[in-house]
Amino acid sequence: MFSFFKKKSPPPPAAAPVAAPVAAPAELPSAAPAAAFSAASAAASPALGGSLIGSALVTPIDIPVPSATPPERQKWLDKLKAGLGKTASNISGVFVGAQIDEALYEDLEGALLMSDAGVPATEYVLKELRRKVKDSGITHPVALKNVLTATLTEMLQPLQKPLVIGAQTPTVIMVAGVNGAGKTTSIGKLTKHLADSQATVLLAAADTFRAAAREQLTVWADRNTVEIISQDGADPAAVSFDAVSAGKARGKDVVLIDTAGRLPTQLHLMEELKKIKRVIQKADGTAPHEVLLVIDGNTGQNAVTQVKAFDDALGLTGLIITKLDGTAKGGVLAAIARERPIPVYFIGVGEKLDELETFNAREFAQALLA
Structure with a gap:
């Protein structure tokens, strides 16, 4: 939602500025x-x-969260918990013993590493748990599990940040990612939510290296009844420039630019992404206002490598984590939070429109340990 x-x-x-009460x-x-x-x-x-x-x-406005989770959100959380069920089972199984001892810490270390949390995040979590156990004097594993939930929430909190639309007109969003991560599908879902909320959207099919990508984005444009800038065989930077210029001329709220999928090791293609960003800035000196990276949640520690490489090249402002509905282990978000804390705007648990949702640190920590 x-x-x-x-x-x-x-x-x-007004004739004279007047301070208004909050x-x-x-x-x-x-x-x-x-x-x-x-x-x-x-x-x-x-x-x-x-x-x-x-x-x-x-x-963004500060609206208090109701104490009860809305049914739509709860339905999505249930899907997230199901998607991370195997990881949650492995970690929770550590706390079935009768006491907190070194064997428990060793088992927890193994479970966190298997969840794709990575060495730095795992070491940090264990260090924090030992410190909190010593300070609080807790002795029961169930209490330690509650401490782990709080520790993971604290670690993931820097990733929880809203995506703001409307501070610039248009808000130009450049989307990158490797092939197969769900980049174009995520753009389609994001377009649907924007269009449903009366935001005017212009899509840019700048993934000109893959013909199917342009066709796929055109389908999303038709489905959402939004305009698209698409040129067969055109230079991706030129398509991006035309889209930003058209977005400004037509008064669009958002311009979403789908760029070509590539591996961070393909240096010449990464240079092409940098070129796209430079050309966008020629059309609008303040753009792109958001640079998002779509990551397949199944890629494990390779996701951290992708984040670092794309961030170094483009200066990422946010992430979309997809496919947390199958074999994805989920712990990679802890690794990202510890090694390169780029905000996670959305996480996806499937292909349906309602299976892309905003990221919440506590909800995710609870799903990871359910």
């Missing part, structure tokens, strides 16, 4: 902030009567 706050033209300036969360001011993909706003919006509309600000 998502909430978007679409921009309107700002009202004429409104309570339930009494939203007439000037609402930019669109924020946040679990909090998504959960709260139904109670507030749907999407909020107002002028764009850089900071």
Whole structure:
């Protein structure tokens, strides 16, 4: 579930600036902030009567999260827990003993490494657990499991950040990823949610190296009734430039640019991505406003390598983690949080439109240990 706050033209300036009191969360001011993909706003919006509309600000609105999880979110969380079930079973099995001892810590170390958490994150978690056990004096493994949930939540918290739409017009989002990660499908899902919330979207089929990618994106454009800039055999940087220029001329809220999938070891192709970014900046000196990397959750520690390589080349602003519904172990998010904490805007648990959701650190930690 998502909430978007679409921009309107700002009202004429008042004769003199007047300081306005801060409104309570339930009494939203007439000037609402930019669109924020946040679990909090998504959960709260139904109670507030749907999407909020107002002028764009850089900071997303702070709406309190209801104590009860909405049914739609709970349904998705159940899918996430099922997808991470094997990892959760392996880790939870460590805490079935009667005492906290070195054998338990060794078993937990093995379970975390098997979950793709990586050595740095695993070492950090074990160090924190030992310290907290010593400080608190807990002796029962079940209590230690609760401490582990809190520790993982703290570690993952830097990854929890909303994607803000509307601070710039248009908001230009460049999307990268290796072939097979679910990049184009994720763009299609994101387009659907944007379009459903009355945000105007323009797609750019800049993955010109793979003919099927352009055709696939065209299908998503037709399905979502949005416009697309697509040129057969054209230079991807040129397509991106035309899309940003068209987005500005047509007053679009968002321009989503699908770039060619490539491995970070393909240096000449990585240079092509850098070129696309430079050309986008020629069309709009402030763009791209977001550079997202789509990662297949099944790639394990290779995901960390991808994040580092693409971040070094492009300066990533966010991640989309896909396919956490099969053999994906999930612990790689802990590795990312420890080694390259790029915000995770969305995680996906399947191919359906409602199976891409905002990332929440505590929800994910609980699913990983359920």
